[in-house]
Amino acid sequence: xxxxxxxxxxxxxxxxxxxxxxxxxxxxxxxxxxxxxxxxxxxxxxxxxxxxxxxxxxxxxxxxxxxxxxxxxxxxxxxxxxxxxxxxxxxxxxxxxxxxxxxxxxxxxxxxxxxxxxxxxxxxxxxxxxxxxxxxxxxxxxxxxxxxxxxxxxxxxxxxxxxxxxxxxxxxxxxxxxxxxxxxxxxxxxxxxxxxxxxxxxxxxxxxxxxxxxxxxxxxxxxxxxxxxxxxxxxxxxxxxxxxxxxxxxxxxxxxxxxxxxxxxxxxxxxxxxxxxxxxxxxxxxxxxxxxxxxxxxxxxxxxxxxxxxxxxxxxxxxxxxxxxxxxxxxx
Amino acid sequence: xxxxxxxxxxxxxxxxxxxxxxxxxxxxxxxxxxxxxxxxxxxxxxxxxxxxxxxxxxxxxxxxxxxxxxxxxxxxxxxxxxxxxxxxxxxxxxxxxxxxxxxxxxxxxxxxxxxxxxxxxxxxxxxxxxxxxxxxxxxxxxxxxxxxxxxxxxxxxxxxxxxxxxxxxxxxxxxxxxxxxxxxxxxxxxxxxxxxxxxxxxxxxxxxxxxxxxxxxxxxxxxxxxxxxxxxxxxxxxxxxxxxxxxxxxxxxxxxxxxxxxxxxxxxxxxxxxxxxxxxxxxxxxxxxxxxxxxxxxxxxxxxxxxxxxxxxxxxxxxxx
Numbered sequence: 001x002x003x004x005x006x007x008x009x010x011x012x013x014x015x016x017x018x019x020x021x022x023x024x025x026x027x028x029x030x031x032x033x034x035x036x037x038x039x040x041x042x043x044x045x046x047x048x049x050x051x052x053x054x055x056x057x058x059x060x061x062x063x064x065x066x067x068x069x070x071x072x073x074x075x076x077x078x079x080x081x082x083x084x085x086x087x088x089x090x091x092x093x094x095x096x097x098x099x100x101x102x103x104x105x106x107x108x109x110x111x112x113x114x115x116x117x118x119x120x121x122x123x124x125x126x127x128x129x130x131x132x133x134x135x136x137x138x139x140x141x142x143x144x145x146x147x148x149x150x151x152x153x154x155x156x157x158x159x160x161x162x163x164x165x166x167x168x169x170x171x172x173x174x175x176x177x178x179x180x181x182x183x184x185x186x187x188x189x190x191x192x193x194x195x196x197x198x199x200x201x202x203x204x205x206x207x208x209x210x211x212x213x214x215x216x217x218x219x220x221x222x223x224x225x226x227x228x229x230x231x232x233x234x235x236x237x238x239x240x241x242x243x244x245x246x247x248x249x250x251x252x253x254x255x256x257x258x259x260x261x262x263x264x265x266x267x268x269x270x271x272x273x274x275x276x277x278x279x280x281x282x283x284x285x286x287x288x289x290x291x292x293x294x295x296x297x298x299x300x301x302x303x304x305x306x307x308x309x310x311x312x313x314x315x316x317x318x319x320x321x322x323x324x325x326x327x328x329x330x331x332x
Numbered sequence: 333x334x335x336x337x338x339x340x341x342x343x344x345x346x347x348x349x350x351x352x353x354x355x356x357x358x359x360x361x362x363x364x365x366x367x368x369x370x371x372x373x374x375x376x377x378x379x380x381x382x383x384x385x386x387x388x389x390x391x392x393x394x395x396x397x398x399x400x401x402x403x404x405x406x407x408x409x410x411x412x413x414x415x416x417x418x419x420x421x422x423x424x425x426x427x428x429x430x431x432x433x434x435x436x437x438x439x440x441x442x443x444x445x446x447x448x449x450x451x452x453x454x455x456x457x458x459x460x461x462x463x464x465x466x467x468x469x470x471x472x473x474x475x476x477x478x479x480x481x482x483x484x485x486x487x488x489x490x491x492x493x494x495x496x497x498x499x500x501x502x503x504x505x506x507x508x509x510x511x512x513x514x515x516x517x518x519x520x521x522x523x524x525x526x527x528x529x530x531x532x533x534x535x536x537x538x539x540x541x542x543x544x545x546x547x548x549x550x551x552x553x554x555x556x557x558x559x560x561x562x563x564x565x566x567x568x569x570x571x572x573x574x575x576x577x578x579x580x581x582x583x584x585x586x587x588x589x590x591x592x593x594x595x596x597x598x599x600x601x602x603x604x605x606x607x608x609x610x611x612x613x614x615x616x617x618x619x620x621x622x623x624x625x626x627x628x629x630x631x632x633x634x635x636x637x638x639x640x641x642x643x644x645x646x647x648x649x650x651x652x653x
Contacts, residue, residue, distance in 0.1 A: 228381065
């Protein structure tokens, strides 16, 4: 049953990936794909360029961002033992936004381009995310009540948003534009070099999380129980903090603050697999997250037209009902 | 000695709640930890199990100082059942019990045949085999408590510590949980320490009691010894503790008397009902209450004759006058 679900999600991912490669403002036939894979000389160079330089990075970014945000959401929900925790609710995305705003607006908007720019952007977003998570965690050790903590996260997010507004107020229009474009959220327009920078941030975060599956299961019962089962709770908190900010920060740096995916996917995964075991939920969140990321990119691209919707709008329309369902389900 | 505190001071953030405590838990015994609310029972438990630092003094587990044990070594010595529910309603019971094996498994928590065996045994001991395919959200409070105990048993430690395992349960479930723990101590050789407010049940089932009074001093001993020495009555500082039954008696103002003509159980329960209304059974009185075999209660004399099928009706009648 579990293996079947995993295969189905994997197959869905492959189909969505194919869809992303073939459909877009120009639709390509399936054999053009084989042409590019099989024989690089004979293939149409325009088709080749579209596939390898535009659609493949887009596909990779959508899948990676979806998977990473979903995993970050899962880690946060277990860490805060709160079903509504996630990168955007607890102010982590706001922290990343503040980092990027500071960098972009302070440097005159030039840092967004080029490889050095991608490292700078990634560094600023990850550092911002990490610092915000650190503040929230600091309070989480004082405030035991998860609901209070959630409200605190929202307040910190609002404060970061306020600082960003002040920065924007004192900035030149072109600086503002490069920042605003970033906040819309997009899986597109990344060069292969930028993609590699993103991967180099996400992989350590992912690798760390995989080794935390066992203590995460113990943490589900609360910190007292976890400690009584041999978990070094403080160390685990720090590792979760690091992993979540690498994952959320890495994605936010290159794709902008992406809404809802981080909260919604862990619930979908739990619902589908009927388990709380992180050894199942971590791969499940990665798969469901990647599928949802690719699906929303496919919808956002509006196949057959030259339209492209903001990714956050599409995700909110998919993600909001899931959060709604969780809130309703818990009030029963 | 499984668990021991020496010259222990406990409290929050440097403010002592109680000091100079020497609690002891021996092998294969069930100890019930009693005391009024707010005297620091949970604080002492948390200090003993290492979830809180001691302000002064030292805690020993199996003769070793607690501070010298790694968290993994601790997890193999002592398992916990805490108050509060885990938040995940979609947590399968079997997975939760299997968490108890964590200290014994490798970095990815893969369960071997020995682990499966211990989990199976824990389910059996806690009598929840039929619940193993359910989710936590589907359990009653009593069932959930058994699942938490099964998880602690799967951890396979010589010592179990439970913080108020009977809170929020109704009487039959309180009794069954305490009976289960008593069996585990007597038959499985576990050392079990639990805090509770169930004085009645604790007096019957515990091998020893720890009593903490409002002044923060700790008295230990077999329940019978503590009753005979008067420590039990003093610790609670309550009137109405009846050393004859080991329970609490309600204090009634008895200012009227009647002659009771009834036998056995009916006489016992009629006395209770009468006491509630302020009447005592006397050798001589103008008023007489007679139980007709297989018939009603018949009252003659003041405050007025009457026949009653139920004692409740009789009490209402007596109160009216």
